[in-house]
Amino acid sequence: MSAVLEFLEFIEQPGQQSVRELLDRVLLKAREMTGAEAGSIFIVRKSGKQDWLVANSIQNDAIKLSKADFRIPVVPTSIAGYVASTAETVLIDDLYTIPKNVPFDFDQSFDKATGYRSRSMLAFPLTNFQKKVIGVVQLINRHKGKRKTPAAFDEKQADLILPFNQIVGRVIERADMLEQINKRNKDLRVKNKTLRAQQLQIEELQKDTEEAFMVSIRLLARAAEVHDEDTGNHIIRCNEYAFLMAKKVGMPADFCREISFSAQLHDIGKMSVNSAILTKRGRLDEDERYEMNQHTSYGNQILARSDRLNMAAEIALSHHEQWDGGGYPEGLKGEQIPISARILGIADIYDALRSERAYKPAFSHEKTFQILTVGDDRLDPTQHFEPKLLQVFKENHEEFNQIRKRLED
Ligand SMILES: [Fe+2]
Ligand SMILES: [Fe+2]
Secondary structure (H helix, E strand, C coil): CHHHHHHHHHHCCCCCCCHHHHHHHHHHHHHHHHCEEEEEEEEEEEECCEEEEEEEEEEECCCCECCCCCEEECCCCEHHHHHHHHCCCEEECCHHHCCCCCCCECCCHHHHHHCCCCCCEEEEEEECCCCCEEEEEEEEEECCCCCCCCECCCHHHHHHHHHHHHHHHHHHHHHHHHHHHHHHHHHHHHHHHHHHHHHHHHHHHHHHHHHHHHHHHHHHHHHCCCCCCCCCCHHHHHHHHHHHHHHHHCCCHHHHHHHHHHHHHCCHHHHHCCHHHHHCCCCCCHHHHHHHHCHHHHHHHHHCCCHHHHHHHHHHHHCCCCCCCCCCCCCCCHHHCCHHHHHHHHHHHHHHHHCCECCECCCCHHHHHHHHHCCCCCCCHHHHCCHHHHHHHHHHHHHHHHHHHHCCC
16 A cells, blocks of 8 residues: 555656656656556657657666657557557566467567567556546566566555556646647737737727828818818817816717817808908898808718718718707708707807907907807807707816817817
């Protein structure tokens, strides 16, 4: 029983021993226990549909050999293959005179290459708890003392070894599984790293594209301002008022982001309006007013060509609509007016009131607040604006003022 304990102790040794080291030590221990001069140990590996016995190490005290790297198929024509296929233990007195009535034969090529004479053999399987063979140990030439001719292995050595097979097999299987898992994890980590790098590249490209897009629409918005009395930062302020209001109303993040760059394009249609009308001082006649108001439809036509500018297109079309239906170009009422355009409507008028016009000076925030919330002879807020949005403006008007101050012309 002490042998069992000794073996267990040896097997359960802590530390990061690799499967190869573990198998090496198992073979060494098995040789020690049986007095085998040489031996080899194999582990079963699947490759495709075929099971293979992969040699882990060959030990031979006589010719000082300790490494091996070859594999043989698990078929019963070789001794190890037979043991692996049948899970039987094989005892052979002389490997060169194997009887013809067994399926296996001894391959003498190793002996021929090294000049060694293999004679007796004890070959046994290493099995896991399910009795599945996970490896094979071959012990060669029981060698005691200085005898010239090695003794044969007998049942005694076989009995000595057999109780440990399953324990050894189980430990090896566990270590092997761990090693395979670690290897797979490592492969996965490498793959993940590569994937991550590719993803970053794509993100980088997308970022570049996105930046180019933003620059393009900013330039487009600026181009539209050439003949307009709104100059400089009006469009940027509109982006910010609109974003602020969208957030305060509780619109989803995607909407807020989109309105933050779509707002600036609201008057893009002015590009298509006759510049004489755009720059005319004094009141416009009816035809001129009609043409001027067309900037909403013109803008929509320009922007509707791009899928990414859907919101900008609806803002361009509907930012002069009024809550009571009194606006243009379509006379939409209430919630028929897209929420984006309803928001921009307030933002645009706030900023227009704060700006100097041919017919008026720039108003203070306080005066503008007064006009937007109470009204004056030109503007009735209850007709113009959605009550909910007006309320949001009332609650956050100081932030409008901050934006105006920060982005003064
Ligand atoms: Fe406009
Ligand atoms: Fe505007």
